[in-house]
Amino acid sequence: MASVNWSRAWGSYLQTNLRWTGTQASRPICFSPLENTLRCFAASRRASSFGASHRDGGVQPDGNHHLPLKVNRERLMETLHETCAWGTGKRWGQASTDTGMSRLTLSDSDKKARDWFVGTVEALGCRVTVDAIGNVFAVRPGREEGAATFAGSHMDTQPTGGRYDGILGIMAGVEMLRILQENDVKTKFPVGVVNWTNEEGARFPYSMMGSGVWAEALPLETAYNLRSVTGESVTLKSELERIGYLGNVPASFRSIPMGAHFELHIEQGPILEAERRKIGVVQGVQAYKWFTIEIEGRGLTPVRKDAHTGTTPLANRSDALLLASKFMVHGNRMATKHAALVSTGILTLSPGSTNTIPGSVRLSLDIRAPRNETVEEVEAQLRQDFAHLAAGKDIGSLHQGGTLGKGEFSVSWRTDSETTATVFHKDCIKCAREAAADVLGAGSDGLVRDVVSGAGHDSVYASRICPTTMIFVPCRDGVSHNPAEYTSPEDCAIGAEVLMNSVLKYDAMRS
Amino acid sequence: MASVNWSRAWGSYLQTNLRWTGTQASRPICFSPLENTLRCFAASRRASSFGASHRDGGVQPDGNHHLPLKVNRERLMETLHETCAWGTGKRWGQASTDTGMSRLTLSDSDKKARDWFVGTVEALGCRVTVDAIGNVFAVRPGREEGAATFAGSHMDTQPTGGRYDGILGIMAGVEMLRILQENDVKTKFPVGVVNWTNEEGARFPYSMMGSGVWAEALPLETAYNLRSVTGESVTLKSELERIGYLGNVPASFRSIPMGAHFELHIEQGPILEAERRKIGVVQGVQAYKWFTIEIEGRGLTPVRKDAHTGTTPLANRSDALLLASKFMVHGNRMATKHAALVSTGILTLSPGSTNTIPGSVRLSLDIRAPRNETVEEVEAQLRQDFAHLAAGKDIGSLHQGGTLGKGEFSVSWRTDSETTATVFHKDCIKCAREAAADVLGAGSDGLVRDVVSGAGHDSVYASRICPTTMIFVPCRDGVSHNPAEYTSPEDCAIGAEVLMNSVLKYDAMRS
Structure with a gap:
């Protein structure tokens, strides 16, 4: 050289x-x-x-x-x-x-x-x-x-x-x-x-x-x-x-x-x-945990409700993407509150058509903080709050002024990886x-x-x-x-x- | 027969x-x-x-x-x-x-x-x-x-x-x-x-x-x-x-x-x-209009910021997916207010990795109402409010308690189809x-x-x-x-x- x-x-x-x-x-x-x-x-x-x-x-x-x-x-x-x-x-x-x-x-x-x-x-x-x-x-x-x-x-x-x-x-x-x-x-x-x-x-x-x-x-x-x-x-x-x-x-x-x-x-x-x-x-x-969250909108029967955007009133929807949106806004608020990082980098939905309300959404969740305890706290908070939001309870006024619909949602969390601080x-x-x-x-x-x-x-x-x-x-x-x-x-x-x-x-x- | x-x-x-x-x-x-x-x-x-x-x-x-x-x-x-x-x-x-x-x-x-x-x-x-x-x-x-x-x-x-x-x-x-x-x-x-x-x-x-x-x-x-x-x-x-x-x-x-x-x-x-x-x-x-909305997060240079979820503080992000989430929550509120339908059925993001903040998001928007005028009103309202949200102004308290980040966003609307009532x-x-x-x-x-x-x-x-x-x-x-x-x-x-x-x-x- x-x-x-x-x-x-x-x-x-x-x-x-x-x-x-x-x-x-x-x-x-x-x-x-x-x-x-x-x-x-x-x-x-x-x-x-x-x-x-x-x-x-x-x-x-x-x-x-x-x-x-x-x-x-x-x-x-x-x-x-x-x-x-x-x-x-x-x-x-x-x-x-x-x-x-x-x-x-x-x-x-x-x-x-x-x-x-x-x-x-x-x-x-x-x-x-x-x-x-x-x-x-x-x-x-x-x-x-x-x-x-x-x-x-x-x-x-x-x-x-x-x-x-x-x-x-x-x-x-x-x-x-x-x-x-x-x-x-x-x-x-x-x-x-x-x-x-x-x-x-x-x-x-x-x-x-x-x-x-x-x-x-x-x-x-x-x-x-x-x-x-x-x-x-x-x-x-x-x-x-x-x-x-x-x-x-x-x-x-x-x-x-x-x-x-x-x-x-x-x-x-x-x-x-x-x-x-x-x-x-x-x-x-910093410590981090990665999750995959699946949201499934359900009708009142076993039939999956990927309903028509034109024929389904807001009150009759099970809009998994709308719920996912509220999760992400809330995740950002909790990250701000706990001085942690909460991020979603992957989001896929089904079925994926302009005139069909998404019946199911899968999103990644990445929680990070310098301390293990903070990651655990944020995770516990989000698990609780996401469940409440899915059940129609209002968290952080996210439901206020809007219409989540009468549909029921199942929300599941899968832990993909965990690295301690x-x-x-x-x-x-x-x-x-x-x-x-x-x-x-x-x-x-x-x-x-x-x-x-x-x-x-x-x-x-x-x-x-x-x-x-x-x-x-x-x-x-x-x-x-x-x-x-x-x-x-x-x-x-x-x-x-x-x-x-x-x-x-x-x-x-x-x- | x-x-x-x-x-x-x-x-x-x-x-x-x-x-x-x-x-x-x-x-x-x-x-x-x-x-x-x-x-x-x-x-x-x-x-x-x-x-x-x-x-x-x-x-x-x-x-x-x-x-x-x-x-x-x-x-x-x-x-x-x-x-x-x-x-x-x-x-x-x-x-x-x-x-x-x-x-x-x-x-x-x-x-x-x-x-x-x-x-x-x-x-x-x-x-x-x-x-x-x-x-x-x-x-x-x-x-x-x-x-x-x-x-x-x-x-x-x-x-x-x-x-x-x-x-x-x-x-x-x-x-x-x-x-x-x-x-x-x-x-x-x-x-x-x-x-x-x-x-x-x-x-x-x-x-x-x-x-x-x-x-x-x-x-x-x-x-x-x-x-x-x-x-x-x-x-x-x-x-x-x-x-x-x-x-x-x-x-x-x-x-x-x-x-x-x-x-x-x-x-x-x-x-x-x-x-x-x-x-x-x-x-x-009912009348309806279909749009494709593209959100592009921008850094302070021409370099696109698909930033790392672990190394990028909330305040330094241009999280296009977080902004898209706020658009969808707000769209649902405006639909409720105007007795219209606002739906997103397609959402794609880039680059799509658990530990990368999405720098760009594309989503469909489907606005419907029995009257043409209502569709036009909702569209005008959303165009204005989405622009404000992207610029960091708070609409409907959606930014409150969270951190949108300092990144700039460009938001573009494309009209895909329009059917009058x-x-x-x-x-x-x-x-x-x-x-x-x-x-x-x-x-x-x-x-x-x-x-x-x-x-x-x-x-x-x-x-x-x-x-x-x-x-x-x-x-x-x-x-x-x-x-x-x-x-x-x-x-x-x-x-x-x-x-x-x-x-x-x-x-x-x-x-």
Whole structure:
């Protein structure tokens, strides 16, 4: 990979360590006048878009101040975009990199990206392990033996995905390895980067699959037998074999232990951008439950009443779609009241004709909240209120002024999936918070916030085994799983620096 | 056809005429004691289910009272069920006649039913004309030349239709011809029965097609070129030729004039049954407009926001389905307020995933009311209110307590079809009301009501050319277009008698 080497790494890694352990010898790195000039230039460029003062506290022209280790932003972005040649997706803008990604897991494109990753990290002095589910672990030795502190994410994408979801986390990990290598940084314990297999679940339908197998949450054989949903007659295992990533090391944390797992990821939501934040320190992943609700309108006889819109007075209807509408309006109100999320993404009805009142409706219901208890509360409330609405009792004045009709309704709930809340590790969160403060300098308070991830990530499974957290950076309009997914080079670099310094802080605090 | 001939017709046809014209000679029909006994027995049997007193006024044991002409109920039902051997559909109950019908227009089954119709009415002394669109007109001569007073309906059905929709009207017409023949009744002008082609529009997609061509509302060539929607590569014209019903008489009221058109039909709605009425005298057909409404949620950039349900706070959403839900609740309220009907029968959304907020929704909207002005009012109100709701203004407290989100929405309306209200003819309505009173006897007030048809019928087109009305009889649960569609033999017979006596009254009042 070509890289622009205008910036040399600097930092006060060992001095930072002292803050944590109080036992490491200090070896300040001194900078030449040219290097100091470049550092100030880079810092002011980066700071310009969110207030120059924010980074000033961390940059001193004398070079003796404690600095967080920096990444090479240009190299980071060049590497990211160059690897996006494997699986380039739909174009959304005019620039050469204004395209999305379509790099389905274990495809030829994924193989090329994996081959590049292995070659790159091996050249940086890492030992590479491929496990039986194709997870690729790159480990850079530390001064002591032990499980590595990992940066991890994934390089597979959605069929119409973008260049940042997952990919940024891996590229930031590779950049971390480069910076450590260039600066000859010796960490206490090994430091690693892991590329998890099939995070997206888009081609083989199980998301966060590789980390799930590693965490022993998903049986290996179940994963092996997943069949492609894109019409090919292949299994996940046959594709692992085909592209040469069916490793011979057991896919388990017992064979490949981790000291900790840090994951840099785009937010995939709008909060950071809306609040002009640069970093979200992820406290955990919210709980969610998915349901399918079926509403069946019934007449007074066993005959199903898909009645005629023209000949059936309002009072004689069993309009399942009207009732479903009230459910959705009420669900939104209860979500607002409980500070939860209630969403319907799928709604089908029968029979589906302009002049026939729908006799049956099926809708999805997705309830999420940071706390398990909130999800349970909202579910219990909605079960009760939907039953009352179906029975004609008025909830929230939804029946008022209208005519639900005399028809009876049966409402059934099916629980499709349930994921309890994930709480990330306080030590990892502390490292990430401090790294963000170091990277963003004075005034970082306004640029960093705690967030709860709305979506699942490999870190959910990693957190079951080892201390884990995630670092979020803003993405434009909160858009993800879309070719136009975008995070600015500046934000990518800030995120990569926070990731690297979190890993180093955690390494330093380990005993 | 086999027929049970236990009942002989009787009536006071000519005396009834006197009431209308004051010029007809009276020729009372005298009954034998046995006939009187049978009449009283039949009347009490029929009356038993809705109060024996209701018919008593019209039945006098002395046989000299003015009586409406009666049908042979057993023969009517036997004929109906026997002809339903051609195109028998799905079974819904245990009895031999507990099946629906699947007699698509111009199918082999339809040909058999048509052949039976032609043979039967010719044997009853009618002249049969088949026009260029396959409408079959049977005309029984009167004392004077002139356009016939017709009973009309259709014998084609929906693919999963029942035994009464359309079919009852034709069977009642045939029974009328039999009664007139058996009693050697001489009408003033000719009396006829017409079987219209393709009323349902189920196989060739244009409903009320044959009457539409006859009324010159639909060009013959357009109808000829209709293609089957069931996967065959045939046109309507090729099927007319194939089954031998491509007539050589121009399909137009100019070639085949009508004095009037009366249509007996099942209500296809629940009103008569709910109010325990026996006859609905149809005042007209309500106006309706059909629309397709598209809601598109928009972010702040051109990127479409099909946002993630887990990562997108309520306030940052453009939830097109939530907005659509409010439209439907509000539509129902406005329908209630204006005594109109507002219905959504089709709703599709995109992209359709449990964890993706729908960015776009398309829904059908069907607005109906007896008066054109009401339809226009409701449409105008909904256009205004939907726009306000989409813009975040609260209408009817629908936004209250919930969170619509900051997203912008575009809402577009497309008008798919528009049918202005049909007003039936006052003379026909008068005849039907009086015939109902005669048939149901004293107490008929509580058994008859004026109704407005919610659905279209061949009578809509007929009414553009000649005086027209319809007579409705109850159907169980208001269910139609369903195998389990059902009207009791008693109600079929009452309807057939009202039809016959309406035709005779109208004939008598014509000058």
